[in-house]
Amino acid sequence: MRDFAAELEQRRDQGLYRQRREVDSPQQPELVVDGRPMLAFCSNDYLGFANDPAIIEAARATLSSAGLGGGASHLICGHHRAHHELEQTVASFTGREDALFFSTGYMANMGVISALAGRGDTIFSDRLNHASIIDGCLLSRARIRRYPHGDTEALAEQLAGTEGHKVVVTDGVFSMDGDLAPLAELARLCRTHDALLVVDDAHGFGVLGEGGRGSLSACGLGQDDVPVVIGTLGKAFGTSGAFVAGSSLMMDYLVQKARTYIYTTSMPPAIAAASTASIRMAMAADDRRAHLRNLIDRFRRETQAMGYALMPSDTPIQPILIGGAAEAMALSRALEGHGIWVTAIRPPTVPQGESRLRVTLSAAHTEAHLDRLLQALAVCRQEIGLTAA
Numbered sequence: 473m474r475d476f477a478a479e480l481e482q483r484r485d486q487g488l489y490r491q492r493r494e495v496d497s498p499q500q501p502e503l504v505v506d507g508r509p510m511l512a513f514c515s516n517d518y519l520g521f522a523n524d525p526a527i528i529e530a531a532r533a534t535l536s537s538a539g540l541g542g543g544a545s546h547l548i549c550g551h552h553r554a555h556h557e558l559e560q561t562v563a564s565f566t567g568r569e570d571a572l573f574f575s576t577g578y579m580a581n582m583g584v585i586s587a588l589a590g591r592g593d594t595i596f597s598d599r600l601n602h603a604s605i606i607d608g609c610l611l612s613r614a615r616i617r618r619y620p621h622g623d624t625e626a627l628a629e630q631l632a633g634t635e636g637h638k639v640v641v642t643d644g645v646f647s648m649d650g651d652l653a654p655l656a657e658l659a660r661l662c663r664t665h666d667a668l669l670v671v672d673d674a675h676g677f678g679v680l681g682e683g684g685r686g687s688l689s690a691c692g693l694g695q696d697d698v699p700v701v702i703g704t705l706g707k708a709f710g711t712s713g714a715f716v717a718g719s720s721l722m723m724d725y726l727v728q729k730a731r732t733y734i735y736t737t738s739m740p741p742a743i744a745a746a747s748t749a750s751i752r753m754a755m756a757a758d759d760r761r762a763h764l765r766n767l768i769d770r771f772r773r774e775t776q777a778m779g780y781a782l783m784p785s786d787t788p789i790q791p792i793l794i795g796g797a798a799e800a801m802a803l804s805r806a807l808e809g810h811g812i813w814v815t816a817i818r819p820p821t822v823p824q825g826e827s828r829l830r831v832t833l834s835a836a837h838t839e840a841h842l843d844r845l846l847q848a849l850a851v852c853r854q855e856i857g858l859t860a861a
């Protein structure tokens with residue numbers, strides 16, 4: 473049998489050991505973590521909806537009328553009116569004909585990718601795609617060709633040299649870097665090479681585009697350009713679950729073929745109702761997006777002036793690039809000493825030598841919260857002796 477204990481020990485030695493912290497408050501900037509107050513800059517609650525009273529009330533009302541459990545899968549007897557209403561809301565929000573509600577973004581990627589490609593087909597996947605996309609590709613049993621991050625020239629060559637059914641899959645906003653995929657060029661390439669484009673915009677919806685309609689909307693791309701778009705509801709929308717949107721034909725196909733939609737219990741209808749309320753609120757949240765924009769701009773300006781290395785990101789995901797896993801952990805711990813929580817992201821989540829502090833900003837952060845982060849970053853730089861990036 474494998475020596476599991478030794479593997480754990482090795483992880484510890486390499487500074488790669490992962491630990492969970494216990495939160496004892498709703499998700500919001502000011503958390504109680506392991507019994508201690510902390511100011512967090514690491515959640516994906518970009519609009520501050522995770523503890524929003526109106527969204528909670530939508531869930532509560534539906535708990536009263538529809539009860540708690542989903543009861544069965546959508547195709548048995550678990551497809552509730554609240555699920556249907558959410559799917560209709562998502563369809564109109566994303567400008568697509570129809571949508572499906574999945575239990576998580578992870579399940580959506582696994583189910584959608586493995587339904588749309590199979591043995592003998594080829595999937596082209598950006599090297600920095602999310603783990604759930606990678607697993608969806610593996611599950612499909614299709615041939616997988618990874619292309620260098622955002623490199624449309626390399627992708628064009630790969631596409632030109634491949635016969636048969638082709639699927640290109642990418643994050644819209646990359647989850648650990650915060651940058652955008654070259655979506656317009658990807659759409660053009662897919663059209664030229666008769667490939668199906670699938671975009672997972674987990675971090676774009678709610679934040680980017682007019683009314684928070686995501687990175688595709690921000691690039692002016694519609695259903696004809698990107699036939700399949702995936703979004704999660706657990707990030708900017710502050711609830712739980714995920715959606716896939718596209719043509720009625722495509723959604724019908726997925727209902728027949730996406731195993732993670734078919735063979736799992738539907739989400740509680742109350743979660744669907746909360747998500748419907750949340751999407752409606754997100755469309756009207758221009759004030760929150762403007763505030764978030766200001767926080768992002770100020771964070772970038774002031775941390776770069778201190779000498780920190782940021783990444784080319786224009787989104788609420790603002791990683792501070794450190795390099796070594798141990799150094800990233802040291803900065804995370806130093807910040808914690810000042811009551812600030814930013815998790816260090818290390819391999820294998822990011823490539824070797826690219827460990828970072830993944831700072832995320834939220835419309836729920838105030839200017840005073842950002843003051844505290846910036847002050848702590850200035851002091852911690854000295855404390856741990858960071859010089860160059």
Ligand SMILES: *Cc1c(COP(=O)(O)O)cnc(C)c1O
Pocket residue numbers: 575576577578579581602604643647672674675704705706713714
């Ligand atoms: C978070 C994330 C997912 C997974 O979504 P969940 O609903 O949390 O399972 C999928 N894709 C990307 C790009 C993500 O960042």
